[in-house]
Amino acid sequence: MNTTTDVEVGTNGIGRSMIWIGGNIKIGDLIQRYADLKDNFGLNAYQLAYSINMSESSLSRVFTKRHKAQASTLIALDVALTEWEKFLYEEESEDE
Secondary structure: OOOOOOEEEEEOOOOOEEEEEOOOOOHHHHHHHHHHHHHHHOOOHHHHHHHOOOOHHHHHHHOOOOOOOOHHHHHHHHHHHHHHHHHHHHHHHHHO
16 A cells, blocks of 8 residues: 655745645556556446546546646545555455
């Protein structure tokens, strides 16, 4: 389980305490994590998209090079992939 959502704590330009979430998410990492879950557990685009209230076609656009996804969408995908990883790997270990 490799969540890429990072949380950075610091101060902003005027010296106030601040947090930044998901500044280092890379679409390639999300695609790789999805591919691993798809290959190893059969997770499909419908399941992933549905889990974050997104259509399959919207998910498909996020994973194309022509589209620049919003940071909030990438963070949602990262969280969803992390939860799917936890769920599927836990389920697998219970079956053994």
